[in-house]
Amino acid sequence: MTEREKAARPEDLTRLFVERANAKDAEGIALLYEPDAVMAYPPGQQTVGREAIRKLWEEALPHLPAFQPEPPLPTLISGELALTSTPPRDGAGARAQVARRQSDGTWLRVLDQPEFVNPGS
Template identity: 45%
Template sequence: MSGDRSRERAVEPEDLSRFVVERLNTGDVDGLVALYEPGAVLALPDGTVATGEREIRRAYEGFTADRPVVQHGEQQRTLHHGDLALTSVQLADGKDATVEVARRQSDGTWLWVIDRPSVLG
């Protein structure tokens, strides 16, 4: 995986949503990419999908270039099934929400496998 392994890692799937907001607001592209499994998919606003570290990195480089300020939304109840978790956040605007699938890693931490972030829309 890319990125600095010294960053805080998700011990619960809900941590990923908090980390993405923090890292978006600081422009930490490496930290954003580190929230995903190497072969993860990220839905993009134009309807395409970024697959894997390189494409996800490119998407976040473009998004963070304008130094957006993203607010924390309201974490919705997580649905767990074994090593998978379906997470969702109602965004601060009250109109949009995100939906993600996270997978528990062998070390017990969580990474996203599928991400549909309205924040990029």
């Protein structure tokens, strides 16, 4: 296995996610998350833990079109936590993630809300 790039900044997580999703690299996507991370996906559900996140993307990626990069909004950082967000190109409403700085200085996602939608939609 080759050494995968780690997120030196919280904003790197979004870029790395897009690169790995387009490479159909479910394991690489999962490595962007802490072992007990929670992702609010599929819609209306939660996927808990790195292994479950890997399995979800392993099943989903072959059926998804290429992901397009989305420019990040300003990141909020408080100590070891960061809130990242992007305005989605697909009209999903918003995307937001909480990342935590790791002991080696890199960042991993802890919470991932890939889409917020208006409940009235």
